[in-house]
Amino acid sequence: MKSSETIYELIKLLSQSSIADYNTIFKTFDFGIIDFSPFENWSNKKYTRNCLYRDAQFELILLCWQQGQQTTIHGHDGEDCWVYLLQGEMQEVYFKLNDHQSLIEVGARTIKSNQVTFMNDKIGFHKLKNSCKGKSMSLHLYAKPIENCVSYDEVSQTFVEKKLSYDTHFEYVK
16 A cells, blocks of 8 residues: 655655665655655746755655656755656756767666656756656656756856745654
């Protein structure tokens, strides 16, 4: 039976682990046992960022995406990021700066439910888009919370500093 309480088991496991273990945890944890419905928050205007847990070591955020919603092209302020797709389908597009410091697309992939992807600034920049005909939901783990990141403004074709925020924030005490 699914339970929203099992999210605390994941948080406890991550809290007791090192960053070297995060990839294995995200690839082997049974996310199917977690009822995410108490944490879901949907908007027709933009995808939502719903903080499930945050401390100095990591933050765990549930993103809820309506059809077609997407991020800007962005970096991760030097931190590592794992994404587990809980529901739906996402398109991930990768970018790098070329020798002339112009942003160029270097690849793309489709992420299906129950798949994990990894990103950091050493790899480059990326954007995510809900590419299915319905809703998508993804769980994002950041090794150390990210308060600001660079975001690419496609109109001015420049990077801008963006302060990140949550649409909802759930409190969990270890």
